[in-house]
Amino acid sequence: MVLYILQGLIWTVIITVGSFAIGSLLGVAVAGARTAASKIVRVLGRIYVEIIRSVPPLVWLFLVFFGLAEIGLKLTPFQAAMLTFSVIASAYLGEIYRGGLATLGRGQIEASNSLGLSRLDLLVRIVSPQVFRTVSPSMVTYGIGLMKDSALASTIGVVEMTFRANQVTQNTGQGLAAFAIVGGAYLLLSIPLGFWARGVDEKMRKKYVVN
């Protein structure tokens, strides 16, 4: 039983890592839109983020899985989960990047312009490394949240841990043991990650806070 449930961990990891990776790339576009020169683009970016955040993840998951099937776009449970969590992650991570961008001094951009660096160089070599450093603890915290949200994929039939624990409960009636295993697995994953994020955060505060 333990082994059967823990085999679901692979789906938890694939969905979490996959949608985090896609979301962190799309998030760059979201942050770009939110800070764009054009007002229309900024407003569109804001609407995107607001709509995604004001509807619970479970509702998005059902809209994508059951709703899209109705208009002819039939996704497998795994595809639906990946699509949903990637899009949700793009909104949250985009906001995290935007917060990091706000802490970047204008002088950095001015200095880079006066050195004659191209816009691409500015983004890749000046802005990204600094922003990434400030936002990485928030990104890890968000990643932990995403991992816990991935349990929702069980509701549309992805055979991850929670889904398997449900099967075990149905077949054996040992619900407490089954779900305790799932809960324990999440704790073992999220507590060390949380400690790590806090450690990185503290280290950075010491290093970068100028009094």
Add this chain to the structure above:
Amino acid sequence: MQAQTWFGYIWELLPGVVTALELTGIALALGYPLALLMALLINSAPRPIAWLSIAFVEVGRGIPLLVLLYIFYQGLPQIDIIPSAMNAAITAFTWSTAGYATEIIRSSLQSVPNGQLEAASSVGLSDSDRFRFVILPQAARIAIPPLMGLAIIMFQLTSLAYVIAVSEVMQAAYFLGTKTFNYLPVFLAAAAVYAAITIPASALVTSIERRLARHV
């Protein structure tokens, strides 16, 4: 999709909103005081009790709420405790709320400058007066906006209670969906219901946050 049917769906989801708000309200009313207690125990109780409190908080925050719901609803029957769906949901949501709120309250307590404590001691306030009149009011000002934000998140999360058949919005939507096979409009109606509550509530939190920040 006809606008009339769509509004009809929203209408049918409204009883679910009442249940969702009820569940949120109870979880907050139980979870926030519990969180204050946990924050105090973690900060100042003797070690074994502080450790137990940390364990309690980590379980509430570290295990997905969905799994907590299953533990209480599908798990407890294994040891012959059979809770109603609503009671299982209240327990899971309270635990989760308390877990997240403890961290918010703990960091707000820590953000009160040490000088405030020293000043309070030097004018001869007792320990309990120091806490009630000096620390708590200042910490509350910092903790209130994130606690309100957490309340909104908890409201959104009530959608999860559908998995254990609590008759909230998603349960009603899923039922409507299987009855009419109009999943798309039905779930869009559910999304609209959540957004209609979440967006104004978030705006309210932002404005309160600004007002409180004026005096910090």
